[in-house]
Amino acid sequence: MSYSLYFHIPFCTHRCAYCDFNTYAGQEDSIPAYVDALCKEIEFVGQSSHAERSGSTVEAHTLFFGGGTPSLLSPKRFEKILRTIRDHFDLIEDVEITVEANPGTVSFDDLKTLHSLGINRISFGVQSANPEELRMLERIHDFFDVIDAVEWARKAGFDNLNLDLIYGLPEQTLTSWRATVQRILDLHPEHISAYALTLEHGTPFGRWSARGLLPIPDPDLAADMYEWASEAFDAAGYGQYEISNWARVKDESRKLKDKSAAGSSSFIFYPSSFECRHNLQYWRGLPYLGFGAGAHGYANNYRYSNTLRIKTYIERMNEYRKSNIEFPLSPATVNQHHQSVGDDMSEYMMTGLRLTREGIAAPAFRRRFGRELSEVYSREINDLIQLGLLEWHEEACEGYESSQALRLTRRGRLLGNQVFIRFVE
Ligand code: SF4
Incomplete structure (x- = not known):
């Protein structure tokens, strides 16, 4: 089984008004100590995985640096972190290495060096092309920074770029959203993510909204924005593969390259488009290890997460003395949950149904749980089919030439939460 590895970098120069991620502004002085602690955690988990697996090294097919x-x-x-990862994990030849980047914080020289280090995918947080909307979100970049960042990334050699968008913003109109979508398409990224704004408790947006001060679009308008963008992405050659994610098809030479990489020691299903292999690992319920403050992981029947605060994370990684902590946990772990089969099934349904094209293949469910999908969830599936939110379809997926798979209908994509809640344990 090939793993995915996630590395959390919890630093931002400014905190955006809608953000509830585990990230801190004004703590950049801690970056050197944080990177040292991160390398210690990578080393610790790499060594404990050896002990757990009788000396064999964990194979990884994706690395993702997120934030922050x-x-x-x-x-x-980055060079130091990547060297530590390569010393303790077995990276496949065609490993996908993504770095999230704020368009206001990159330079051509840095992008060129990152590319030379083996980083092969950049995900830019664009959010909007409209200056007013970017100001309201308190983003530090403008759309000219995005144009520069994409141009520099191309020149630096990156042929796999994601651009992140948010819709349903305060005072956003269908016209301004359409303009954003069009400007994004003009940049020809390989991958686009478009998420609806969520108002999180404890953020300035959450507080202003609770006091009636934030004129967010009503749900019908937000749904229109989603549907309009889906059609525009589709018309521009992007295939939707997840509720909020679209990817361009790869050319033939690229597909062949990926096929040869699949000759690694374990089975990996390679997409024929620029789908994000790292995020597919989450949605398919496959194992990943999380490193860094607030990072989450899922492996060896554990779901776990690390301490949130930067200072505590550094202290924990510097001060641990005994090492009776078992793989995949580390001295920074503060929450761990041993998964029951019921937990696993429920999560498998909720994440797998996000995959709008492949959905959940009945044979894959049987292989994983030894039971029939249509029997375990017969009532839920029948109800949701009656409501027009789920459908069975025939699809070649994950090593099966053709199989029955359960997936969201077009209507179900708009009402995903009503579907997922039916599978909560
Ligand atoms: S740049 Fe991203 S992670 Fe940082 S505060 Fe803004 S939304 Fe949050």
Whole structure:
């Protein structure tokens, strides 16, 4: 089984008004100590995985640096982290390595160095092309920074770029959203993510909304924005593969390259488009290890998460003395949950149904749980089919030439939460 590895970089130069991620502004002085602690955690988990697996090294097929703003780290620090990862994990030849970047924090020289280090995918947080909307979100970049960042990334050699968008913003109109979508398509990224704004408790947006001060679009308008964008992405050659994610098809030479990489020691299903292989690992319920403050992981029947605060994370990684902590946990772990089969099934349904094209294949469910999908969830599935939110379809997926798979209908994509809640344990 090939793993995915996630590295959390919890630093931002400014906190955006809608953000509830585990990230901190004004703590950049801690970056050197944080990177040292991160490398210690990578080393610790790499060594404990050896012990657990009788000396064999964990194979990884994706690495993802998320945040926060990973692009605040210098290329030298990335080099150090990547060297530590390669020393303790077995990376497949065609490993996908993504770095999230704020378009206001990158330079051509840094992107060039990152590419030379083996990083092969950049995910830019664009959010909007409209200056007023970017100001309201308190983003530090403008759309000219996005144009520069994409141009520099191309020149630096990146042929796999994601651009992140948010719709349903305060005072956003269908016209301004359409303009954003069009400007994004003009940049020809390989991958686009478009998420609806969520108002999180404890953020300025959450507080202003509770006091009636935030004129967000009503749900019908937000649904229109989603549907309009889906059609525009589709018309521009992007295939939707997840509720909020679209990817371009790869050319033939690229597909062949991926096929040869699949000759690694374990079975990996390679997409024939620029789908994000790292995120597919989450949605398919496959194992991943999380490193860094607030990072989450799922492996060896554990779901776990690390301490949130940067200072505590550094202290924990510097001060541990005994090492009776078992793989995949580390001295930074503060929450761990041993998964029951019921937990696993429920999560498998909720994440797998996000995959709008492949859905959940009945044979894959049987292989994983030894039971029939249509029997375990017969009542829920029948109810949701009656409501027009789920459908069975025939699809070649994950090693099966053709199989019955359960997936969301077009209507179900708009009402995903009503579907997922039916599978909560
Ligand atoms: S840049 Fe991203 S992670 Fe940082 S505060 Fe803004 S939304 Fe949050």
